[in-house]
Amino acid sequence: MMNREPAMDINHHAMTRRRFLGLSGLTVLAGCARVPTTGPVTQVSASGDTGGRQGIAVDPQPPPRGASPDLVVAGFLQSMTSPQDGYRIAREYLTTDAARTWDPDSGAVIYDASTASPVVTGTSAGLKAPLIATLDPAGLYQPVAGANLSLDFGLTREDGELRISTPPSGLVLSQFSFERAFHSVALYFTSLTRSYLVPELVHLPAEASTPTTAVNGLLTGPSQWLSGAATNVFPTGTKLSSDAVPVDSSGVAVVPLSREVTRLTDAQRRQIAGQVTWSLSTFPEVSRVRFTVGGTDVMIPGAAEDDTVSTGLFTSMSPLLSADLPNMMVLKEGRLGQVADQSGVFSPLAGLLGSGTASTAPAGIAVDRSGAFWALVDKPRRTLLRWQQGARTATPLATGVGLLRPQVCTDGSCWTISVQANSSRFIVVGQSGQRIEVRADELATRRVLAFSVSPDMARIALVVAENSARRLAMLRIRPVTDQSTGVIADGLTELRLDTTDTNMALLDDVGWISATDLMVVARATTDSPGAPFQIAVDGSGGIAVGPLSGVDVVAVSTLPRADGINALALTGAGQVLRYEDRYRWRTIATGATAMGICV
Known part of the structure; x- marks a missing residue:
């Protein structure tokens, strides 16, 4: 008789990550994600897909009429905290051409605002500061040493109002804001040399840090660097078959996958279930996970009677110990x-x-x-x-x-x-x-x-x-x-x-x-x-x-x-x-x- 997993909750404390650094500076925020941060998200519980984790609440405002150069630059930088509608408010600070070509999903730079601030005159505006790190479009963090950020926003008048004509290629974050408004999510892949799961951190804006983005990031696969040491067991072409990973009121996340996973063996299905379940253990609103294909539950060896699983079923995939008094x-x-x-x-x-x-x-x-x-x-x-x-x-x-x-x-x-x-x-x-x-x-x-x-x-x-x-x-x-x-x-x-x-x-x-x-x-x-x-x-x-x-x-x-x-x-x-x-x-x-x- 197959052993089935008892109904037990995921240990959220194991992999929940949220960092705070007490650095002073401008509250300037930007973000990027492994997957697009726009598009429909289905909410099926009171907390929604984000579980109430919103980071710093920011209510950016569009540029007022007759805004000074200082207000235009400050408003643009602050409005990059809001990715809604494709950064609609941020684009209102740009000229028509710049708003059309600016790509906030192309990456981000993180700078030290404690020793720098925007330099604004009556006709120009720029920003010079030490560069700390970069985020690539996937949300992967890379420290940078010995480099400086130098921006010229290219202020110009359009229809009588000051607008930015040369925005940065992506988004701009102070270290202060990055640490407070971004979430670190550990995505778990399968080791090529051992039977353990291997984590890779991605940094996402709070509003984009959801079970949906985590699963999509997991399906995208590990970074080029980590791909030499870890891989996905998911078949090529596997994707979510709907727009979201909904979480019901009892904490069950339903992961709707495309039909490629039906070709997997029992052992492979267990492996991908372990990858997803450990990756979703970051989110406190998720207690268990169920997988479906075409609306039908996917059978995971050892799953509970309701076909749900938790990290308790996959403890052998983690090399970590529980030793309070070593x-x-x-x-x-x-x-x-x-x-x-x-x-x-x-x-x-x-x-x-x-x-x-x-x-x-x-x-x-x-x-x-x-x-x-x-x-x-x-x-x-x-x-x-x-x-x-x-x-x-x-x-x-x-x-x-x-x-x-x-x-x-x-x-x-x-x-x-x-x-x-x-x-x-x-x-x-x-x-x-x-x-x-x-x-x-x-x-x-x-x-x-x-x-x-x-x-x-x-x-x-x-x-x-x-x-x-x-x-x-x-x-x-x-x-x-x-x-x-x-x-x-x-x-x-x-x-x-x-x-x-x-x-x-x-x-x-x-x-x-x-x-x-x-x-x-x-x-x-x-x-x-x-x-x-x-x-x-x-x-x-x-x-x-x-x-x-x-x-x-x-x-x-x-x-x-x-x-x-x-x-x-x-x-x-x-x-x-x-x-x-x-x-x-x-x-x-x-x-x-x-x-x-x-x-």
């Missing part, structure tokens, strides 16, 4: 031990590492998520070892030069990076002891200082040094296309975090705290104290994780989870701090040289 391990005076959460009592582990000395202590440690075994880098940083708790010896796995702190990944493989001068290469050993080749040609001329493999094993976050800079970068993990074994790590993308916060100018460490978020250790200058920051996978929305004062954080150890944060921080003075929800760090150990966290 085990905290500390290397202290050469011995590895567990620290009790409340008392702070240090209890050495049995075996080699629990009875070691400072002279034989490893330079880097990493624990398996379940705490079953450890990966070690010896003090000379030349040997990667594996150690089973209680064992009197450690097993050598591989050798290299300048090995970085290792990581035990979701599949049990042990990773480190061998660094020599300005060249870096991965050293990876599988759970059964076999060497796994990771081709990363782009690291052959770069010096890596720290790294962290994502829990879905589709991305690698890196701290890369270049001259005096230490920046965050991202690699994707994709399968080798020929008959060789191993994987390829390529598509190196640099994410400049100092464009949004100068306190993140120099990075020391990085670790994944969820499927879509990282924790980094960053500082403003080499002489400034290090502090932890939370940053999205695409480099957007950096916020300090604190408060912390009087300490210099140099490293973090993280355990990715579905909601909340599991993290330890190590200070330069040897303190180990445990993060507690509600933005509080608590000292749990002193005199430490390394740390690890597991369930």
